[in-house]
Amino acid sequence: MPGRCYADGCGRPDLSQHYGTLQTYPTSPTTREKLAPNDRRVPPIHHPVTAKSPSASPIVDARALHKTYGSGKNRFQALRGVDLTVQRGEMVAVVGSSGCGKTTLLNVLSGLDEPDSGEVLVDGTPLHEMTDRRRTAYRAHRMGFIFQSYNLMPVLSALENVELPLLVAGVRGFEARRRARETLDSVGLARWARHRPNELSGGQQQRVAVARALVNRPGIIFADEPTGNLDSAAAEAIMDMLSALNQEHQQTFIIVTHSPAVSARARRIVTMHDGAIVSDE
Ligand SMILES: Nc1ncnc2c1ncn2[C@@H]1O[C@H](COP(=O)(O)OP(=O)(O)OP(=O)(O)O)[C@@H](O)[C@H]1O
Ligand SMILES: [Mg+2]
Numbered sequence: 370m371p372g373r374c375y376a377d378g379c380g381r382p383d384l385s386q387h388y389g390t391l392q393t394y395p396t397s398p399t400t401r402e403k404l405a406p407n408d409r410r411v412p413p414i415h416h417p418v419t420a421k422s423p424s425a426s427p428i429v430d431a432r433a434l435h436k437t438y439g440s441g442k443n444r445f446q447a448l449r450g451v452d453l454t455v456q457r458g459e460m461v462a463v464v465g466s467s468g469c470g471k472t473t474l475l476n477v478l479s480g481l482d483e484p485d486s487g488e489v490l491v492d493g494t495p496l497h498e499m500t501d502r503r504r505t506a507y508r509a510h511r512m513g514f515i516f517q518s519y520n521l522m523p524v525l526s527a528l529e530n531v532e533l534p535l536l537v538a539g540v541r542g543f544e545a546r547r548r549a550r551e552t553l554d555s556v557g558l559a560r561w562a563r564h565r566p567n568e569l570s571g572g573q574q575q576r577v578a579v580a581r582a583l584v585n586r587p588g589i590i591f592a593d594e595p596t597g598n599l600d601s602a603a604a605e606a607i608m609d610m611l612s613a614l615n616q617e618h619q620q621t622f623i624i625v626t627h628s629p630a631v632s633a634r635a636r637r638i639v640t641m642h643d644g645a646i647v648s649d650e
Contacts, residue, residue: 426493428589428621429455429478434487436473436644447473448484449644457588458619460612462632465641471625472517472593474641478623479512479591480504491589509537513582517593517625519574521566521581527573528553528562531580538585552584553577555610557603571598579607583614589621596631608634 436448447470455461463471476482478489480496489496492511496504513534514520521530532549540548553562556576566574575598582590595611596604612634614620624631632638640648 426490427454428457428492429453429623430490430493431478432488432490434474434477434484434489436470436477436482436484447644448477451487451641451644451646453478453639453646453649455621455623457621458615459637460615460622460635461624461637461639462635463623463625463639463641464627464632467627469641470644471641473644475591475593475623475625479514480508481514509534510585511588513585513587513590515575515578515582515590515592515595517597519566519578521574521577523566526563526565527558527569527577530566530577531584534581534585548584549580552580556580556607572600572603575599576603576607579610583610586618587620589623592622592624594625594627596626596628601630604628604630 431451431453434448434451435446438445438447451470451474453474463474465471473482477484480489480491480499483497491507499507508514522533525533528546528549531553532545535545535548536542550559550562553559556579558573558576558580561569561573561577566577569577575595579592579595582592590611592611596607599607608631611622611624615622622635624635626632638648638650639646
């Protein structure tokens with residue numbers, strides 16, 4: 370397994386930052402063989418992933434976020450004091466021109482990246498107060514990610530990529546395989562299950578990434594251009610699916626998009642410009 374995380378702008382040393390570790394759970398033999406284990410253990414969380422917390426706190430509450438990249442002449446302020454509160458069950462579109470900080474914001478909200486200042490509360494708990502293990506476990510059980518550049522594992526088949534978050538979350542091999550097949554089927558890729566990412570088109574890889582984000586039924590899904598490489602019919606089908614999950618299961622979606630067709634599905638549109646939110650309606 371390549372030694373670094375694939376997430377946009379993440380650069381952390383290994384993928385377990387996003388998907389935990391496989392070593393301590395019963396995994397499918399094929400997937401386990403393909404991924405070198407590491408020895409960090411993710412404590413399991415036993416409550417159902419879509420369970421509502423007893424308090425009425427927002428699912429995400431970000432305050433005064435600042436994030437700077439580089440230093441000296443190359444210093445760039447990607448976030449300049451962002452406040453954003455997202456209630457459970459909302460579907461929020463984040464729009465704005467290229468480079469305005471959308472991916473940076475998603476990474477900070479989901480704890481994949483740290484702000485220079487400000488704080489993010491998830492389910493009422495400040496992310497920075499969670500230990501690394503707790504944060505990793507929280508992500509594995511309660512968050513789904515659709516990355517702008519897919520970040521599929523090249524050595525795994527489509528089916529194994531979708532299965533991965535389940536294995537990390539401790540779902541047993543047979544059940545994980547069944548749910549992964551079902552989810553892959555739901556994005557129209559049943560016959561591509563055994564193919565590796567480099568044998569799939571961009572749009573097919575994107576649908577694998579969507580299936581992988583949804584398979585765990587996470588309470589919150591962070592999606593970065595989830596339909597960016599799909600034709601309009603496929604994009605509409607994916608958005609139908611996300612909207613249905615949002616309405617029927619109150620799953621929360623924060624979706625970065627350039628597509629008016631996608632943002633039209635959201636009940637709330639947050640517009641960014643130069644690292645700040647300039648409208649929220
Ligand atoms: N790891 C990084 N190192 C240095 N600069 C970065 C890094 N990640 C992002 N940036 C810079 O921060 C700014 C915001 O980037 P970001 O990826 O958040 O934009 P975006 O709104 O998602 O753009 P796009 O719509 O093109 O995906 C950009 O100017 C980018 O060059
Ligand atoms: Mg981006």
